[in-house]
Amino acid sequence: MAIVQSEALVLRSFRLGETSLIVSLFTREFGLLRCVAKGARGSRSRFGASLEPGVRVNAVLYRKLSRDLQLLSKTDIVEVLPALWEDPDRFAAATQVLEFLERAAYGESGDPELLDLACETLRTMSWAPTACLELIVRGFEIQACERLGYAPELAACLECRRPLEEGGLFHPIRGGLLCGACGGGEGSFRLSERARRVMVGLSAQPIAALAGWAAERYPGIEVAKAVERFLSAHLERFDGLRASRVAESLGQYRG
Numbered sequence: 634m635a636i637v638q639s640e641a642l643v644l645r646s647f648r649l650g651e652t653s654l655i656v657s658l659f660t661r662e663f664g665l666l667r668c669v670a671k672g673a674r675g676s677r678s679r680f681g682a683s684l685e686p687g688v689r690v691n692a693v694l695y696r697k698l699s700r701d702l703q704l705l706s707k708t709d710i711v712e713v714l715p716a717l718w719e720d721p722d723r724f725a726a727a728t729q730v731l732e733f734l735e736r737a738a739y740g741e742s743g744d745p746e747l748l749d750l751a752c753e754t755l756r757t758m759s760w761a762p763t764a765c766l767e768l769i770v771r772g773f774e775i776q777a778c779e780r781l782g783y784a785p786e787l788a789a790c791l792e793c794r795r796p797l798e799e800g801g802l803f804h805p806i807r808g809g810l811l812c813g814a815c816g817g818g819e820g821s822f823r824l825s826e827r828a829r830r831v832m833v834g835l836s837a838q839p840i841a842a843l844a845g846w847a848a849e850r851y852p853g854i855e856v857a858k859a860v861e862r863f864l865s866a867h868l869e870r871f872d873g874l875r876a877s878r879v880a881e882s883l884g885q886y887r888g
Contacts, residue, residue, distance in 0.1 A: 665738035668705035761844035800826040828855035
């Protein structure tokens, strides 16, 4: 067993016994860790508000490779974004980012770039126009897939490698687009050129820049269908984010 320290993003927590919590952390050095925070719900807890979802912390923990649950000793808050929890739409969008990390991260290997991307995304969500939150979520998902090594191919046909300029047939399992001449196969569907260009832009632009996009021109239905079916095909534990269903419900309620 070793005492280690790492910057981390709190993904979620749930009760353990009368006074403790089990906390999921996405850490810079060790990737996804699940930890026991003893006494975290007690009146004299040394953790305070540091274990709320979306809080960035410096964590000190006792780490042992042979066990699934590590022991969390101490946390110091690095960054907290109250705006995310004061607005239902921002809350729903932020929760999608946190849930994605918990489902997509595997093993105990660090991914500093992915942690930085998630923190940048949450920070942008705290001030971006509400209308841009959906496209920021999709931008995060596409860029996170690039960092995890399985981003969709959007620039050229998967079969003949010709550059795509008129959209194409999106094949989630094969991981990208095929031109009309090469066909699509079972499970493929048409993706317009507009949606393809938007997805390319979402993958290339800094997350903060997405807050300035014209959200009313965003082909959300097409992009959401492509991203979600791609994730379902390539992430073993992905069967749709619960947080995305919360966001949809909020939209229906406002409507």
